[in-house]
Amino acid sequence: MNAPLAIRPMAFIDLLAQRRRLGARIDDAILEVVNSGAFVMGPQVRDFEAQMAAFGAAERCVSCANGTDALALPLMAWGVGAGDAVFCPSFTFAATAEVPPWTGASPVFVDIHPDTYCMDPASLDAAITMVKAQGRLTPKVVIAVDLFGQPADYPAIAAVARAHGLKLIADSAQGFGATLQGKHPLHWADCVTTSFFPAKPLGCYGDGGAVLTNDIELAELMDSLRVHGKATAADIAAANFTHDPKYMAMRIGMNSRLDTIQAAILIEKLAVFPDEIVARNMIAARYNEGLRAHVDAVPSVIADGVSVWAQYTIETGDRDGLAAHLKTLGVPTACYYPIPLHLQLPYRDYPVAPGGLPVTEAKADVVISLPMHADLAADEQGRVIGGVASWRAARG
Numbered sequence: 001m002n003a004p005l006a007i008r009p010m011a012f013i014d015l016l017a018q019r020r021r022l023g024a025r026i027d028d029a030i031l032e033v034v035n036s037g038a039f040v041m042g043p044q045v046r047d048f049e050a051q052m053a054a055f056g057a058a059e060r061c062v063s064c065a066n067g068t069d070a071l072a073l074p075l076m077a078w079g080v081g082a083g084d085a086v087f088c089p090s091f092t093f094a095a096t097a098e099v100p101p102w103t104g105a106s107p108v109f110v111d112i113h114p115d116t117y118c119m120d121p122a123s124l125d126a127a128i129t130m131v132k133a134q135g136r137l138t139p140k141v142v143i144a145v146d147l148f149g150q151p152a153d154y155p156a157i158a159a160v161a162r163a164h165g166l167k168l169i170a171d172s173a174q175g176f177g178a179t180l181q182g183k184h185p186l187h188w189a190d191c192v193t194t195s196f197f198p199a200k201p202l203g204c205y206g207d208g209g210a211v212l213t214n215d216i217e218l219a220e221l222m223d224s225l226r227v228h229g230k231a232t233a234a235d236i237a238a239a240n241f242t243h244d245p246k247y248m249a250m251r252i253g254m255n256s257r258l259d260t261i262q263a264a265i266l267i268e269k270l271a272v273f274p275d276e277i278v279a280r281n282m283i284a285a286r287y288n289e290g291l292r293a294h295v296d297a298v299p300s301v302i303a304d305g306v307s308v309w310a311q312y313t314i315e316t317g318d319r320d321g322l323a324a325h326l327k328t329l330g331v332p333t334a335c336y337y338p339i340p341l342h343l344q345l346p347y348r349d350y351p352v353a354p355g356g357l358p359v360t361e362a363k364a365d366v367v368i369s370l371p372m373h374a375d376l377a378a379d380e381q382g383r384v385i386g387g388v389a390s391w392r393a394a395r396g
């Protein structure tokens with residue numbers, strides 16, 4: 001009897017492959033910070049912010065400690081609070097809906113588009129109209145999510161937000177670098193937030209986040225809020241302090257800075273990010289080609305959109321069967337997101353769009369994500385595709 005073939009385990013997101021590819025560039029960047037002693041708000045933080053702003057076609061980038069704080073900073077800067085409504089999808093990571101309650105505001109959950117899994121502008125419009133008619137909450141902000149890496153339908157979402165006089169945040173934690181009609185989401189949104197959690201398309205070696213905006217006043221306020229409400233240049237000009245303004249707190253803020261070491265790492269990662277986006281799109285195209293015949297749906301990206309493929313997510317009515325089969329072949333899978341937020345305990349009592357969220361609930365039952373990262377080798381990807389095909393063949 002033959003010994004069973006050894007199964008080479010495969011990473012879902014292979015961060016160490018990228019680490020090997022970048023090698024000494026990362027080592028040198030980290031060592032430079034360590035030897036400089038400028039661990040907090042060192043020069044690399046400002047350099048990285050300038051490079052991020054240039055990459056994202058933004059006037060300003062304010063870095064912070066993580067992608068969750070990046071959502072909190074604009075809400076705090078705009079004075080969002082008790083009695084306000086913040087409209088967001090339910091088919092997203094918890095952070096999107098978690099932050100409005102920090103301020104006292106209420107999330108209002110909106111349904112998604114069945115093809116892209118991103119916010120449905122018609123459901124958004126209906127939810128805002130409903131909240132206005134009820135008169136209990138004041139609509140203030142829309143948070144659209146670039147789910148799995150693709151841009152939300154910003155032209156339509158921004159039109160709804162503007163028509164109702166609301167601010168628009170693009171939660172681009174998964175989609176930073178994605179474009180629509182050749183433009184970044186900031187073209188339509190008041191600000192773009194992102195996360196540098198290691199597994200995100202542009203990740204660091206710990207936690208980090210950033211907000212991009214063209215609104216200089218908003219950027220100044222967020223710069224103050226991330227350092228305990230410190231005095232801004234405008235505060236100092238207006239206040240006529242008789243002492244060093246360094247320890248003047250002008251507003252309730254927080255401590256949310258990007259570590260200098262992370263900024264130094266991100267400078268190296270941002271330099272190769274455009275090539276990685278190209279690589280991710282080639283891998284996604286190969287998946288589409290190889291999988292289309294075997295699953296209920298391969299991903300569909302909005303027209304004129306470019307995804308950065310945080311996830312490659314397919315649909316099947318038997319995802320548990322597929323996951324179990326792939327596991328025997330050493331291929332990991334993941335399910336984002338099995339229970340939509342509006343059905344989870346902390347979020348159950350918040351409002352949802354009129355008619356509920358039928359698309360969100362249907363998609364949560366059928367999506368499954370396959371290994372995806374810029375260093376996914378063709379033979380490894382072949383194993384994934386072959387595994388899905390053999391599962392399909394066995395099912396008949």
Ligand SMILES: *Cc1c(COP(=O)(O)O)cnc(C)c1O
Pocket residue numbers: 066067068069092093095096145171173174194195196197207208209
């Ligand atoms: C990861 C993520 C966040 C939060 O980022 P952290 O850096 O983990 O705080 C927010 N929104 C979405 C959609 C995310 O995927």
